[in-house]
Amino acid sequence: MILATLDLLRQSGLAGAGINPIVEASGAPKGSLYHFFPGGKHALVIAALKEAERVVGDGFRAIFHQTAPLPQKVRSLFGATATRLEGSAFTKGCPVAAVTLDIDDDSEELRTICHRVFTAWLDVIAIGLNDVPAAQRAGVAELILATLEGGLVLARAAASKDPLIQTGAVLAMTLESVVTRSRTGTRRGRPRSARKPRRGRQ
Amino acid sequence: MILATLDLLRQSGLAGAGINPIVEASGAPKGSLYHFFPGGKHALVIAALKEAERVVGDGFRAIFHQTAPLPQKVRSLFGATATRLEGSAFTKGCPVAAVTLDIDDDSEELRTICHRVFTAWLDVIAIGLNDVPAAQRAGVAELILATLEGGLVLARAAASKDPLIQTGAVLAMTLESVVTRSRTGTRRGRPRSARKPRRGRQ
Numbered sequence: 001m002i003l004a005t006l007d008l009l010r011q012s013g014l015a016g017a018g019i020n021p022i023v024e025a026s027g028a029p030k031g032s033l034y035h036f037f038p039g040g041k042h043a044l045v046i047a048a049l050k051e052a053e054r055v056v057g058d059g060f061r062a063i064f065h066q067t068a069p070l071p072q073k074v075r076s077l078f079g080a081t082a083t084r085l086e087g088s089a090f091t092k093g094c095p096v097a098a099v100t101l102d103i104d105d106d107s108e109e110l111r112t113i114c115h116r117v118f119t120a121w122l123d124v125i126a127i128g129l130n131d132v133p134a135a136q137r138a139g140v141a142e143l144i145l146a147t148l149e150g151g152l153v154l155a156r157a158a159a160s161k162d163p164l165i166q167t168g169a170v171l172a173m174t175l176e177s178v179v180t181r182s183r184t185g186t187r188r189g190r191p192r193s194a195r196k197p198r199r200g201r202q
Numbered sequence: 203m204i205l206a207t208l209d210l211l212r213q214s215g216l217a218g219a220g221i222n223p224i225v226e227a228s229g230a231p232k233g234s235l236y237h238f239f240p241g242g243k244h245a246l247v248i249a250a251l252k253e254a255e256r257v258v259g260d261g262f263r264a265i266f267h268q269t270a271p272l273p274q275k276v277r278s279l280f281g282a283t284a285t286r287l288e289g290s291a292f293t294k295g296c297p298v299a300a301v302t303l304d305i306d307d308d309s310e311e312l313r314t315i316c317h318r319v320f321t322a323w324l325d326v327i328a329i330g331l332n333d334v335p336a337a338q339r340a341g342v343a344e345l346i347l348a349t350l351e352g353g354l355v356l357a358r359a360a361a362s363k364d365p366l367i368q369t370g371a372v373l374a375m376t377l378e379s380v381v382t383r384s385r386t387g388t389r390r391g392r393p394r395s396a397r398k399p400r401r402g403r404q
Binding site: 011012013014015016091093096097098100101102103104111114115118136139140142143145146147148149150151153154156157158159163166167169170171173174175177178 | 213214215216217218293295298299300302303304305306313316317320338341342344345347348349350351352353355356358359360361365368369371372373375376377379380
Protein backbone atom coordinates (compact mmCIF):
# COMPACT_ATOMS: atom_id res chain seq x y z
CA MET A 1 0.00 0.00 0.00
CA ILE A 2 2.95 2.30 0.80
CA LEU A 3 4.57 1.45 -2.51
CA ALA A 4 1.31 2.03 -4.40
CA THR A 5 1.02 5.44 -2.71
CA LEU A 6 4.67 6.26 -3.55
CA ASP A 7 4.04 5.34 -7.16
CA LEU A 8 0.99 7.61 -7.37
CA LEU A 9 2.88 10.49 -5.72
CA ARG A 10 5.71 10.13 -8.26
CA GLN A 11 3.16 10.34 -11.03
CA SER A 12 0.91 13.22 -10.06
CA GLY A 13 1.67 14.33 -6.52
CA LEU A 14 -1.07 14.78 -3.93
CA ALA A 15 -3.52 15.35 -6.80
CA GLY A 16 -3.20 11.70 -7.82
CA ALA A 17 -2.86 9.96 -4.46
CA GLY A 18 -6.50 9.74 -3.43
CA ILE A 19 -7.81 6.92 -1.27
CA ASN A 20 -9.60 5.23 -4.18
CA PRO A 21 -6.63 5.18 -6.59
CA ILE A 22 -4.40 3.93 -3.74
CA VAL A 23 -6.79 1.09 -2.89
CA GLU A 24 -7.16 0.23 -6.56
CA ALA A 25 -3.39 0.27 -7.26
CA SER A 26 -2.48 -1.73 -4.14
CA GLY A 27 -5.16 -4.39 -4.59
CA ALA A 28 -5.76 -4.41 -0.82
CA PRO A 29 -9.30 -4.06 0.58
CA LYS A 30 -10.25 -0.53 1.64
CA GLY A 31 -10.86 -1.67 5.21
CA SER A 32 -7.27 -2.81 5.62
CA LEU A 33 -6.04 0.64 4.63
CA TYR A 34 -7.84 2.23 7.56
CA HIS A 35 -6.80 -0.67 9.77
CA PHE A 36 -3.08 -0.12 9.13
CA PHE A 37 -3.30 3.63 8.55
CA PRO A 38 -6.03 5.06 10.79
CA GLY A 39 -4.81 8.51 9.67
CA GLY A 40 -5.95 7.65 6.12
CA LYS A 41 -4.36 9.24 3.07
CA HIS A 42 -2.28 11.71 5.10
CA ALA A 43 -0.58 8.94 7.14
CA LEU A 44 0.02 6.88 4.00
CA VAL A 45 1.63 9.84 2.21
CA ILE A 46 3.99 10.34 5.18
CA ALA A 47 4.94 6.64 5.14
CA ALA A 48 5.54 6.84 1.37
CA LEU A 49 7.76 9.92 1.73
CA LYS A 50 9.84 8.12 4.37
CA GLU A 51 10.18 5.15 2.04
CA ALA A 52 11.36 7.55 -0.70
CA GLU A 53 13.92 9.03 1.70
CA ARG A 54 15.38 5.56 2.23
CA VAL A 55 15.30 4.24 -1.33
CA VAL A 56 16.42 7.40 -3.13
CA GLY A 57 18.96 8.07 -0.36
CA ASP A 58 20.49 4.63 -1.02
CA GLY A 59 20.76 5.60 -4.68
CA PHE A 60 22.64 8.81 -3.83
CA ARG A 61 24.87 6.83 -1.47
CA ALA A 62 25.75 4.25 -4.15
CA ILE A 63 26.85 7.00 -6.53
CA PHE A 64 28.47 9.57 -4.25
CA HIS A 65 30.20 7.30 -1.72
CA GLN A 66 32.28 5.52 -4.36
CA THR A 67 35.79 6.52 -5.39
CA ALA A 68 35.39 8.54 -8.57
CA PRO A 69 35.95 12.14 -9.67
CA LEU A 70 32.98 14.44 -8.94
CA PRO A 71 32.10 15.15 -12.60
CA GLN A 72 31.81 11.40 -13.21
CA LYS A 73 29.53 10.98 -10.16
CA VAL A 74 27.31 13.81 -11.42
CA ARG A 75 27.02 12.29 -14.89
CA SER A 76 26.20 8.87 -13.31
CA LEU A 77 23.45 10.43 -11.20
CA PHE A 78 21.79 12.29 -14.05
CA GLY A 79 22.20 9.32 -16.40
CA ALA A 80 20.63 6.87 -13.93
CA THR A 81 17.78 9.29 -13.16
CA ALA A 82 17.11 9.82 -16.88
CA THR A 83 17.03 6.06 -17.50
CA ARG A 84 14.58 5.53 -14.62
CA LEU A 85 12.36 8.36 -15.84
CA GLU A 86 12.37 6.93 -19.36
CA GLY A 87 11.46 3.51 -17.90
CA SER A 88 8.22 5.06 -16.61
CA ALA A 89 7.46 6.57 -20.04
CA PHE A 90 8.31 9.94 -18.47
CA THR A 91 5.35 9.75 -16.07
CA LYS A 92 7.10 9.22 -12.71
CA GLY A 93 9.50 11.73 -11.19
CA CYS A 94 10.48 12.71 -7.66
CA PRO A 95 7.62 12.12 -5.18
CA VAL A 96 9.00 14.65 -2.69
CA ALA A 97 9.12 17.48 -5.24
CA ALA A 98 5.61 16.58 -6.46
CA VAL A 99 4.21 16.71 -2.91
CA THR A 100 6.11 19.95 -2.10
CA LEU A 101 4.49 21.76 -5.04
CA ASP A 102 1.00 20.53 -4.08
CA ILE A 103 1.03 21.58 -0.43
CA ASP A 104 -1.78 23.85 0.77
CA ASP A 105 -2.92 25.12 4.16
CA ASP A 106 -4.31 21.70 5.09
CA SER A 107 -1.09 19.82 4.43
CA GLU A 108 1.51 22.02 6.09
CA GLU A 109 2.76 19.02 8.11
CA LEU A 110 3.81 17.37 4.83
CA ARG A 111 6.03 20.35 4.00
CA THR A 112 8.10 19.66 7.12
CA ILE A 113 8.45 16.00 6.12
CA CYS A 114 9.53 16.95 2.58
CA HIS A 115 12.10 19.36 4.00
CA ARG A 116 13.46 16.62 6.25
CA VAL A 117 13.81 14.22 3.30
CA PHE A 118 15.64 16.82 1.18
CA THR A 119 17.97 17.60 4.11
CA ALA A 120 18.78 13.90 4.57
CA TRP A 121 19.58 13.55 0.84
CA LEU A 122 21.76 16.70 0.90
CA ASP A 123 23.78 15.21 3.78
CA VAL A 124 24.32 11.95 1.88
CA ILE A 125 25.52 13.85 -1.20
CA ALA A 126 27.71 16.31 0.73
CA ILE A 127 29.58 13.50 2.51
CA GLY A 128 30.55 12.10 -0.88
CA LEU A 129 32.05 15.38 -2.18
CA ASN A 130 35.58 14.54 -1.01
CA ASP A 131 37.26 16.37 -3.89
CA VAL A 132 35.47 19.66 -3.08
CA PRO A 133 36.86 21.97 -0.32
CA ALA A 134 35.01 21.19 2.93
CA ALA A 135 33.55 24.69 3.21
CA GLN A 136 31.87 24.38 -0.20
CA ARG A 137 30.42 20.88 0.11
CA ALA A 138 26.99 21.87 1.46
CA GLY A 139 26.53 24.49 -1.28
CA VAL A 140 27.66 22.15 -4.06
CA ALA A 141 25.39 19.36 -2.76
CA GLU A 142 22.47 21.80 -2.82
CA LEU A 143 23.33 22.84 -6.39
CA ILE A 144 23.44 19.18 -7.50
CA LEU A 145 20.08 18.31 -5.89
CA ALA A 146 18.38 21.50 -7.13
CA THR A 147 19.62 20.86 -10.68
CA LEU A 148 18.47 17.24 -10.52
CA GLU A 149 14.98 18.20 -9.31
CA GLY A 150 14.68 20.95 -11.94
CA GLY A 151 16.10 18.68 -14.64
CA LEU A 152 13.42 16.11 -13.76
CA VAL A 153 10.71 18.75 -14.20
CA LEU A 154 12.07 19.85 -17.60
CA ALA A 155 12.52 16.21 -18.72
CA ARG A 156 8.97 15.26 -17.73
CA ALA A 157 7.56 18.27 -19.59
CA ALA A 158 9.66 17.39 -22.64
CA ALA A 159 8.92 13.65 -22.33
CA SER A 160 12.60 13.19 -23.10
CA LYS A 161 15.84 12.23 -21.34
CA ASP A 162 17.68 15.13 -22.98
CA PRO A 163 17.12 17.88 -20.37
CA LEU A 164 18.50 15.58 -17.63
CA ILE A 165 21.45 14.34 -19.69
CA GLN A 166 22.31 17.85 -20.90
CA THR A 167 22.00 19.66 -17.57
CA GLY A 168 24.00 16.82 -15.96
CA ALA A 169 26.75 17.26 -18.55
CA VAL A 170 26.94 21.06 -18.20
CA LEU A 171 26.79 20.81 -14.40
CA ALA A 172 29.59 18.22 -14.42
CA MET A 173 31.67 20.50 -16.64
CA THR A 174 31.22 23.58 -14.46
CA LEU A 175 31.86 21.59 -11.27
CA GLU A 176 35.10 20.30 -12.76
CA SER A 177 36.34 23.87 -12.40
CA VAL A 178 35.39 23.97 -8.71
CA VAL A 179 37.30 20.76 -8.06
CA THR A 180 40.23 21.91 -10.20
CA ARG A 181 40.27 25.32 -8.61
CA SER A 182 40.44 23.78 -5.14
CA ARG A 183 43.38 21.64 -6.25
CA THR A 184 45.09 24.74 -7.57
CA GLY A 185 44.67 26.22 -4.12
CA THR A 186 45.64 23.25 -1.98
CA ARG A 187 48.25 21.58 -4.15
CA ARG A 188 49.99 24.69 -5.37
CA GLY A 189 53.63 24.03 -6.27
CA ARG A 190 53.19 20.27 -6.66
CA PRO A 191 53.11 18.68 -10.08
CA ARG A 192 49.53 18.60 -11.32
CA SER A 193 49.90 15.38 -13.27
CA ALA A 194 46.25 14.45 -12.68
CA ARG A 195 45.04 17.41 -14.74
CA LYS A 196 44.64 17.15 -18.45
CA PRO A 197 46.34 19.99 -20.34
CA ARG A 198 43.81 22.50 -21.69
CA ARG A 199 43.68 23.56 -25.30
CA GLY A 200 45.35 26.92 -25.82
CA ARG A 201 47.68 26.51 -22.88
CA GLN A 202 50.49 24.34 -24.23
CA MET B 203 -10.32 34.51 -13.51
CA ILE B 204 -7.08 33.64 -15.36
CA LEU B 205 -5.03 35.35 -12.65
CA ALA B 206 -6.95 33.55 -9.89
CA THR B 207 -6.23 30.24 -11.64
CA LEU B 208 -2.56 31.13 -12.05
CA ASP B 209 -2.36 31.96 -8.37
CA LEU B 210 -3.91 28.62 -7.38
CA LEU B 211 -1.57 26.72 -9.73
CA ARG B 212 1.46 28.45 -8.19
CA GLN B 213 0.24 27.35 -4.78
CA SER B 214 -0.74 23.73 -5.21
CA GLY B 215 -0.70 22.80 -8.88
CA LEU B 216 -3.62 21.02 -10.53
CA ALA B 217 -4.58 19.67 -7.09
CA GLY B 218 -5.54 23.17 -5.94
CA ALA B 219 -7.05 24.62 -9.11
CA GLY B 220 -10.56 23.16 -8.94
CA ILE B 221 -13.56 24.99 -10.38
CA ASN B 222 -14.90 25.95 -6.95
CA PRO B 223 -11.66 27.45 -5.58
CA ILE B 224 -11.19 29.33 -8.88
CA VAL B 225 -14.70 30.79 -8.74
CA GLU B 226 -14.24 31.67 -5.07
CA ALA B 227 -10.83 33.32 -5.59
CA SER B 228 -11.88 35.28 -8.68
CA GLY B 229 -15.16 36.55 -7.23
CA ALA B 230 -16.83 36.04 -10.61
CA PRO B 231 -20.11 34.10 -10.87
CA LYS B 232 -19.73 30.42 -11.85
CA GLY B 233 -21.86 30.94 -14.96
CA SER B 234 -19.42 33.49 -16.39
CA LEU B 235 -16.59 30.96 -16.07
CA TYR B 236 -18.34 28.55 -18.42
CA HIS B 237 -19.39 31.45 -20.62
CA PHE B 238 -15.81 32.62 -21.21
CA PHE B 239 -14.20 29.19 -20.85
CA PRO B 240 -16.58 26.56 -22.24
CA GLY B 241 -13.73 24.07 -21.81
CA GLY B 242 -13.95 24.62 -18.03
CA LYS B 243 -10.97 24.08 -15.74
CA HIS B 244 -8.78 22.62 -18.49
CA ALA B 245 -9.17 25.69 -20.74
CA LEU B 246 -8.56 28.03 -17.81
CA VAL B 247 -5.37 26.20 -16.84
CA ILE B 248 -4.09 26.53 -20.41
CA ALA B 249 -4.86 30.28 -20.40
CA ALA B 250 -3.09 30.65 -17.02
CA LEU B 251 0.02 28.80 -18.28
CA LYS B 252 0.17 31.12 -21.31
CA GLU B 253 -0.10 34.11 -18.99
CA ALA B 254 2.78 32.66 -16.92
CA GLU B 255 4.85 32.26 -20.10
CA ARG B 256 4.41 35.98 -20.81
CA VAL B 257 4.88 37.39 -17.30
CA VAL B 258 7.76 35.16 -16.18
CA GLY B 259 9.34 35.45 -19.65
CA ASP B 260 9.36 39.26 -19.24
CA GLY B 261 11.13 38.77 -15.91
CA PHE B 262 13.85 36.62 -17.54
CA ARG B 263 14.16 39.21 -20.33
CA ALA B 264 14.61 42.09 -17.87
CA ILE B 265 17.47 40.27 -16.14
CA PHE B 266 19.24 38.49 -19.00
CA HIS B 267 18.96 41.10 -21.77
CA GLN B 268 20.75 43.80 -19.78
CA THR B 269 24.48 44.48 -19.97
CA ALA B 270 26.01 42.73 -16.97
CA PRO B 271 28.37 39.80 -16.37
CA LEU B 272 26.61 36.42 -16.30
CA PRO B 273 27.31 35.64 -12.62
CA GLN B 274 25.63 38.93 -11.67
CA LYS B 275 22.57 38.12 -13.82
CA VAL B 276 22.31 34.70 -12.15
CA ARG B 277 22.49 36.19 -8.66
CA SER B 278 19.82 38.79 -9.64
CA LEU B 279 17.51 36.06 -10.93
CA PHE B 280 17.79 33.87 -7.84
CA GLY B 281 17.58 36.89 -5.51
CA ALA B 282 14.43 38.24 -7.21
CA THR B 283 12.83 34.78 -7.23
CA ALA B 284 13.63 34.27 -3.54
CA THR B 285 12.13 37.67 -2.65
CA ARG B 286 8.93 36.88 -4.57
CA LEU B 287 8.65 33.46 -2.92
CA GLU B 288 9.14 35.01 0.51
CA GLY B 289 6.44 37.58 -0.36
CA SER B 290 3.96 34.70 -0.69
CA ALA B 291 5.04 33.26 2.69
CA PHE B 292 6.73 30.47 0.70
CA THR B 293 3.40 29.21 -0.64
CA LYS B 294 3.62 30.19 -4.34
CA GLY B 295 6.26 28.85 -6.69
CA CYS B 296 6.41 28.15 -10.41
CA PRO B 297 2.96 27.27 -11.85
CA VAL B 298 4.46 25.40 -14.82
CA ALA B 299 6.58 23.09 -12.64
CA ALA B 300 3.59 22.48 -10.34
CA VAL B 301 1.37 21.49 -13.27
CA THR B 302 4.11 19.34 -14.86
CA LEU B 303 4.44 17.23 -11.70
CA ASP B 304 0.64 16.77 -11.43
CA ILE B 305 0.00 15.58 -14.98
CA ASP B 306 -1.78 12.25 -15.40
CA ASP B 307 -3.25 10.36 -18.36
CA ASP B 308 -6.20 12.77 -18.57
CA SER B 309 -4.06 15.90 -18.81
CA GLU B 310 -1.43 14.89 -21.34
CA GLU B 311 -2.29 17.99 -23.43
CA LEU B 312 -1.09 20.18 -20.54
CA ARG B 313 2.33 18.51 -20.65
CA THR B 314 2.81 19.80 -24.20
CA ILE B 315 1.85 23.32 -23.10
CA CYS B 316 4.27 23.19 -20.15
CA HIS B 317 7.05 22.02 -22.46
CA ARG B 318 6.32 24.91 -24.82
CA VAL B 319 6.49 27.44 -21.96
CA PHE B 320 9.82 26.04 -20.70
CA THR B 321 11.23 26.14 -24.26
CA ALA B 322 10.17 29.77 -24.68
CA TRP B 323 11.85 30.71 -21.37
CA LEU B 324 15.04 28.82 -22.32
CA ASP B 325 15.23 30.80 -25.56
CA VAL B 326 14.86 34.12 -23.70
CA ILE B 327 17.65 33.16 -21.29
CA ALA B 328 19.98 31.74 -23.97
CA ILE B 329 19.79 34.95 -26.04
CA GLY B 330 21.06 36.88 -23.00
CA LEU B 331 24.14 34.68 -22.50
CA ASN B 332 26.40 36.87 -24.62
CA ASP B 333 29.52 36.17 -22.54
CA VAL B 334 29.16 32.39 -23.00
CA PRO B 335 30.49 30.71 -26.19
CA ALA B 336 27.59 30.37 -28.66
CA ALA B 337 27.77 26.57 -28.73
CA GLN B 338 27.28 26.37 -24.95
CA ARG B 339 24.42 28.87 -24.56
CA ALA B 340 21.53 26.40 -24.85
CA GLY B 341 23.13 24.04 -22.31
CA VAL B 342 23.93 26.83 -19.84
CA ALA B 343 20.40 28.26 -20.17
CA GLU B 344 19.00 24.81 -19.38
CA LEU B 345 21.28 24.50 -16.35
CA ILE B 346 20.14 27.92 -15.07
CA LEU B 347 16.41 27.14 -15.49
CA ALA B 348 16.73 23.63 -14.02
CA THR B 349 18.61 24.98 -10.99
CA LEU B 350 16.02 27.73 -10.52
CA GLU B 351 13.11 25.27 -10.66
CA GLY B 352 14.84 22.87 -8.28
CA GLY B 353 15.90 25.71 -5.98
CA LEU B 354 12.26 26.81 -5.80
CA VAL B 355 11.24 23.29 -4.74
CA LEU B 356 13.91 23.14 -2.01
CA ALA B 357 13.07 26.67 -0.83
CA ARG B 358 9.34 25.93 -0.61
CA ALA B 359 10.03 22.75 1.38
CA ALA B 360 12.38 24.66 3.70
CA ALA B 361 10.03 27.69 3.90
CA SER B 362 13.20 29.74 3.53
CA LYS B 363 14.97 31.88 0.91
CA ASP B 364 18.30 30.18 1.69
CA PRO B 365 18.20 27.29 -0.80
CA LEU B 366 17.53 29.75 -3.66
CA ILE B 367 20.13 32.28 -2.55
CA GLN B 368 22.75 29.59 -1.92
CA THR B 369 22.23 27.58 -5.11
CA GLY B 370 22.20 30.88 -7.05
CA ALA B 371 25.53 31.88 -5.47
CA VAL B 372 27.22 28.51 -6.14
CA LEU B 373 25.81 28.40 -9.68
CA ALA B 374 27.07 31.94 -10.34
CA MET B 375 30.51 30.95 -9.03
CA THR B 376 30.78 27.83 -11.18
CA LEU B 377 29.46 29.68 -14.27
CA GLU B 378 32.12 32.33 -13.76
CA SER B 379 34.61 29.64 -14.74
CA VAL B 380 32.71 28.89 -17.96
CA VAL B 381 32.73 32.56 -18.93
CA THR B 382 36.36 32.95 -17.87
CA ARG B 383 37.42 29.82 -19.68
CA SER B 384 35.84 31.07 -22.89
CA ARG B 385 37.72 34.35 -22.55
CA THR B 386 40.94 32.41 -22.01
CA GLY B 387 40.22 30.69 -25.29
CA THR B 388 39.18 33.66 -27.38
CA ARG B 389 41.39 36.38 -25.94
CA ARG B 390 44.56 34.36 -25.53
CA GLY B 391 47.66 36.52 -25.68
CA ARG B 392 45.85 39.76 -24.85
CA PRO B 393 46.12 41.34 -21.41
CA ARG B 394 43.31 40.00 -19.24
CA SER B 395 42.86 43.18 -17.28
CA ALA B 396 39.13 42.52 -16.78
CA ARG B 397 39.88 39.49 -14.60
CA LYS B 398 40.51 39.87 -10.93
CA PRO B 399 43.72 38.17 -9.74
CA ARG B 400 43.00 34.96 -7.86
CA ARG B 401 44.40 34.16 -4.47
CA GLY B 402 47.34 31.76 -4.74
CA ARG B 403 48.27 32.95 -8.21
CA GLN B 404 50.24 36.15 -7.63
